[in-house]
Amino acid sequence: MNISQEKIDNLNAILKINLNPEDYQPRVDKAIKDQAKKAKIPGFRPGMVPPAHIKRMYGKSILVDEINNLLSDTLNNYINEQQLEVLGQPLPQVDHSKEYNWDFADNFEFNYEVGLAPAFDIDFSSKDKITKYIIKVDDETLASRITNIRKSYGKMTNPDLSAGDDVLYSELVQLSPDGSVFEDGISNTTSVRLDQIQDAGIKAELIGLQKGAEVVFDIQKAFNNDAAKVAGLLKIEEDAAADLKSKFRLTVKNINRLEESDLNQEFFDKLFGEGVVTTEEEFKAKITEELETMMQQDAERKLQDEIYHYALDKVDFNLPDDFLKRWLKATNEQLSDDELQGGYSDFAKNLKWTLIENKIIKDQNIDIKYDEVFALAKQRLAQQFQMYSPQPIAEEQLAQYTVQYLQTKENANKIFEELKALKVFDYIKSVVTLNDKDILFTDFSKLVAEHKH
Known part of the structure; x- marks a missing residue:
């Protein structure tokens, strides 16, 4: 041979x-x-x-x-x-x-x-400058968060007239083009949230109503042709909702309003524990701190994105593109030429980043130990459990879940790759110059949205 x-x-x-x-x-x-x-x-x-x-x-x-x-x-x-x-x-x-x-x-x-794989060098140093955003809470975001918290601890009332954030418990009935009730048509009694109405004119018609009032409206226009939302309100299939042309009559059965909780000591104690917060200023400071902690995670994700794109631009090398395209076609029989052409750029970027990652890991002798993989998996599982229950899960039980989770090869590989990326980001952050830049949360959100598009 x-x-x-x-x-x-x-x-x-x-x-x-x-x-x-x-x-x-x-x-x-x-x-x-x-x-x-x-x-x-x-x-x-x-x-x-x-x-x-x-x-x-x-x-x-x-x-x-x-x-x-x-x-x-x-x-x-x-x-x-x-x-x-x-x-x-x-x-x-x-x-x-x-x-x-x-x-x-x-x-x-x-x-x-x-x-x-191409041969290439990596030479990050303090001469490389990357922006690190420090997100600050703006008045609008703080006010919105405080309103939501106060409502979550508030009480339900039934006012005489509807207002902009109310929920109308209503009967919806399909109408014929002549305005009469459509025989054997769609009808449903459901809750209509006014804050979800997209059309300003229709929303205005639904404000100032009292119990028993009737309004005829274009349901597609009201929800900006969101078939999923219309289907949910009418209890019909999404395809049928997308094709629906009829107008509907809304009859108000009841008006529900969630009143905000008073800013008093009882409310503060429920939120933070007895005597921890005693004034409105301390309450706002606590909420601001909580928001900025959450925003630190957004800022870290943005910094990682900045490093990712900076590295792709700085570390210059070519890939065997023609071969890789043939290989992708050979291993994905359903992949069309248009899909290959449209998706190859992102594939090549991710492959290039993986090669950069691997070289940094090798050149810097970065070790990835099992106890680090275990700790990260445990942290991710704890975050998932926290989404469903505010009560922290017992440490011993969380450890058992983590062992079970990592026994699946796909899960173990996913955590390993995440940890590898985090270590590479930490290395790059340690050698480049990070320029801190203060930014309001509203401006930061616009920045992220613009970058996505």
Whole structure:
């Protein structure tokens, strides 16, 4: 057996494998004998089928399987021994000029295309400057948060007239084009939240109503053609909601209003514990602190995004793009040319970042220990549980859940990759210059939204 490498350029190569009968015959003979021991064929006792009979019946398919196995082993061993950094997997080159008899005496030649990882240097230093946003709570965000908290501890009332943030418990009835009730049409009694009405004119019509009042309105216009929202209100399928053209009559059955809790000591004690907060100023300071802690996570995500794009721009190298596109098509049969063209840029960016990550990990001798993986997985699970229950889960039970979670290979790989990325971000942050920049939360939100588009 002979395997050689023909380098096309720095990013592409051909691996040539030549197989002679003595290379594959021992594997084929063993596979035939193994199958003879297991085969259940009429006329032969179990385990007593002659290998020659198996060879006559299944020899060619066994030969094909064993050569494929031998090629796979040979390729993997060669790549490991030569320490080739390949991208994707080797792609077989089809040569229609070569025809084989598959008669256990052929000399075979197989060629494989490989894409090679580029060689590049990373030289981050204090000369590299990256913006780190320090998010500050603006008055609008603080007021909105305080309103939500006060409402969550407030009480429900039933005012005489509806206002902008009320909920109208209403009967909705489908109308014909002439304004009469549509026979056997759609009707449902449900809660209509006025703060979800998108059209200003329709919302204005629903303000100032009293119990028993009726309003005819265009439900699609009211919710800006949001089929999911219309379907939920009318209890119909989303497809049917999307095609709906009728107007509806809304009859107010009741008006519900969530009144804000008073800013008194009882309210402060419920929120923070007895005597921790005693004044409105202290209350606002606490809420501001809570918001800024939450915003630190947003700022950290933004900083990671800034580092990601800065690194992609700074570390300059090419990828074997043509090979990678062929490999993506070969391994994703359903992938259309348009999908490949549209998605390749993002694929290439993520691959480039992975190569940068791996080089930093290697060059800086960064270790990733199991106890660090365990701690991060435990932290992520604790955050998930917290979404469903404010009460923290017992430490011992959380540890048991973490062990179970990491036993799934996919979960373990996901946490490992996240930890690897965090360590790389921490390294880059330690060597570059981070320029702090104060920004109001409303401006920060606009900045993030603009970047996404």
